[in-house]
Amino acid sequence: MIISSSKPFSEILDMLMDKESVFIIGCSVCAAKQHVGGEPEVEEMSSNIKDAGVNVIGGVVAKAACSVRSREYLEELAPKIKDADAVLVMACGSGTSNIARFVDVDVYPANNTESLGAMAGDKIIHHLCAMCGQCTIAEFGGVCPTAQCPKELLNGPCGGSMDGKCEVDPEKDCAWELIYERLERIGRLDLLDEVRDAKDRLVK
Amino acid sequence: MLSTFNDALNSDRFIVTAEVAPPKGTDISATLEDADLIRGWVDAINITDNQHAVMRMSPVVVGKLLMDAGHEVIVQFTCRDRNRLALQSDILAASVLGIRNLCVMTGDYPTKGDHVGAKPVYDLDSVQLLSLITKMMDGHDMAGNELAGAPSFTIGAVSNTEAARRMQMIKLKKKIDAGAQFIQTQAVYDVEGFGEFMDSFTHPDVPVIAGIIPLRSAGMARFMNGNVPGIRVGDELISRMEDAEDPVQEGLEIAAESIRELRKMCRGVHMMPIGGNSNTPKLLEMAGISALQ
Ligand code: SF4
Ligand code: SF4
Numbered sequence: 001m002i003i004s005s006s007k008p009f010s011e012i013l014d015m016l017m018d019k020e021s022v023f024i025i026g027c028s029v030c031a032a033k034q035h036v037g038g039e040p041e042v043e044e045m046s047s048n049i050k051d052a053g054v055n056v057i058g059g060v061v062a063k064a065a066c067s068v069r070s071r072e073y074l075e076e077l078a079p080k081i082k083d084a085d086a087v088l089v090m091a092c093g094s095g096t097s098n099i100a101r102f103v104d105v106d107v108y109p110a111n112n113t114e115s116l117g118a119m120a121g122d123k124i125i126h127h128l129c130a131m132c133g134q135c136t137i138a139e140f141g142g143v144c145p146t147a148q149c150p151k152e153l154l155n156g157p158c159g160g161s162m163d164g165k166c167e168v169d170p171e172k173d174c175a176w177e178l179i180y181e182r183l184e185r186i187g188r189l190d191l192l193d194e195v196r197d198a199k200d201r202l203v204k
Numbered sequence: 205m206l207s208t209f210n211d212a213l214n215s216d217r218f219i220v221t222a223e224v225a226p227p228k229g230t231d232i233s234a235t236l237e238d239a240d241l242i243r244g245w246v247d248a249i250n251i252t253d254n255q256h257a258v259m260r261m262s263p264v265v266v267g268k269l270l271m272d273a274g275h276e277v278i279v280q281f282t283c284r285d286r287n288r289l290a291l292q293s294d295i296l297a298a299s300v301l302g303i304r305n306l307c308v309m310t311g312d313y314p315t316k317g318d319h320v321g322a323k324p325v326y327d328l329d330s331v332q333l334l335s336l337i338t339k340m341m342d343g344h345d346m347a348g349n350e351l352a353g354a355p356s357f358t359i360g361a362v363s364n365t366e367a368a369r370r371m372q373m374i375k376l377k378k379k380i381d382a383g384a385q386f387i388q389t390q391a392v393y394d395v396e397g398f399g400e401f402m403d404s405f406t407h408p409d410v411p412v413i414a415g416i417i418p419l420r421s422a423g424m425a426r427f428m429n430g431n432v433p434g435i436r437v438g439d440e441l442i443s444r445m446e447d448a449e450d451p452v453q454e455g456l457e458i459a460a461e462s463i464r465e466l467r468k469m470c471r472g473v474h475m476m477p478i479g480g481n482s483n484t485p486k487l488l489e490m491a492g493i494s495a496l497q
Contacts, residue, residue: 152326152329153310155329155330156371157372159310159364160313167312167313179371180370192374193374197332198328201327
C-alpha cells in the first residue's frame with residue numbers, strides 16, 4: 001500500500017486561493033483506506049474549501065486514481081470536470097500524476113506521499129519497500145534494509161543503533177535488529193555471513 | 205626518517221593514534237596546532253571526515269597539509285557524502301598526494317549534523333567500500349576498468365566493542381574479510397566488556413586499537429551513556445567523577461588506568477579527546493607511554 005498523509009489545510013488553501021472552480025478527485029484504494037481520499041474525506045474537503053470562500057464545483061472518488069485510463073473515462077465519471085480550472089487530487093503522488101495526464105488545468109496534490117508500506121488495523125507501517133527494482137528481500141528474511149534502514153546498509157548495522165533502535169529515529173527499530181531476529185526465528189542466520197554487493201542504482 | 209603507520213602495525217610496539225578535526229573555514233592554523241601538540245607522541249593522526257555530519261574541510265586535503273608538516277596521517281572516509289564515482293576519485297587523489305592510510309566508516313546520518321537537509325548518499329556501505337579499495341589496489345575500478353596506476357594504502361575500519369551485539373560482530377568479520385588491516389574502536393570505559401569483545405573477535409592477527417575519550421565531568425559520562433551508541437560508562441566511574449575535586453584530572457586518571465589495562469589486551473589506543481589534544485601527551489605519560497624517538 002502507498003502511504004500518504006494529508007497536507008495541512010492551510011497549504012491546500014494557499015494553492016487554490018485564486019481558483020474559481022475547483023474539482024476534487026479522491027481514490028478508493030490506498031488513500032481511502034488511510035482516510036485521506038475516500039468519500040467522507042472528499043466531502044469534508046469540499047465543504048471546508050467552500051467555507052474558506054473558494055468555489056468547488058464537484059467531487060468524485062475514482063476507483064483507483066492510478067488506473068484512470070483516459071480523459072473520456074474521467075469525463076464520463078465526472079462530467080463537471082470539464083468546467084474546472086483546478087483539480088485537487090486526494091490520492092498518492094502517482095495517482096495525482098496519472099490524473100494530470102488527462103486534464104489540461106492545474107492539478108494540485110492534497111496529500112504528501114511518504115512510502116510503500118502496510119496497514120495493520122489503523123496502524124500504518126512505513127517503508128517496507130523502496131522500489132529498488134532488483135528485489136533481494138529473501139537474503140534478509142523478508143525485512144528489506146534498502147527500505148527500512150535509512151542508510152540502506154546491506155552488510156549489517158551502522159554503529160549508531162542504540163538499544164535496538166535506529167540512530168535516525170529512536171522511535172523506530174533498527175532494521176538490522178529486525179533482520180537478525182527474523183533470521184534467527186526461521187533458522188537462517190547463515191544468510192548473514194554472505195557479503196552483499198552494492199546494488200546498481202539503475203531504476204529511478 | 206618518519207616511519208609509516210604500517211611500520212608501526214608491523215612492529216611489536218604499543219600503537220598510539222589520535223584524532224584531529226579539519227577546520228570549518230579556510231583557516232587551517234588550529235588544526236596544525238592541534239597536530240603539533242602530539243608531534244612525536246603518536247604513530248598516526250586520524251583526520252575526521254565531516255564528523256558527526258558537521259561540514260568541515262576535506263580530510264584528504266588536510267591529510268596532505270599535515271603530511272607536509274611532517275605527520276603520518278590516517279584519512280577517514282565515510283559513506284555518507286559521496287557516491288561510488290566521488291569515492292573513487294578521492295581515493296585516487298589521496299593516493300597521489302602521498303596519503304598512505306585510510307580508515308573507512310559508515311558515517312553519522314545528516315540529521316545528526318549541521319546540514320540536516322543534506323541528501324544522504326550511502327551508495328556503498330563500509331564493507332563494500334573496503335572491498336572497493338582492495339579492488340582499486342589490485343588495479344581496477346569498481347566497474348572493472350583498468351587503472352593507469354593503482355593506489356596503495358593500509359586500510360582500516362571501525363567497530364563498537366560490545367560482544368553481545370552479534371550482528372556488529374558479524375559485520376566486523378566482513379570488514380576484515382573485505383580487507384581491513386586494522387580496527388579502531390569506539391571509546392572504551394568498560395575494560396572487562398572490552399576483554400569479552402577481544403575474546404569473541406575472530407581475527408586475533410588484526411591489530412585492534414581501542415578508543416579513548418577522557419571524561420571531563422560526571423555529566424559528560426551520563427550524557428554519553430544516554431546518547432552515544434556503543435559507549436557505556438559504569439556507575440563506579442561516574443561516582444569517581446562526581447566526587448573528584450578536579451574532574452578533568454580525574455578523567456585523565458581514569459583514562460590512564462584504562463590504557464594500562466588495555467595495553468595487555470590489544471595493540472594500541474586511539475585518542476579522541478573532546479576539544480583537542482592539549483592533554484594527550486600528559487595522559488600518555490600518566491599511562492606510562494613514552495614519546496616516540
Ligand atoms: S529489495 Fe527491498 S526495496 Fe528492492 S524491491 Fe525488494 S523490498 Fe523493495
Ligand atoms: S541504526 Fe540500524 S536502521 Fe538505523 S541507520 Fe543504522 S543500521 Fe540502519
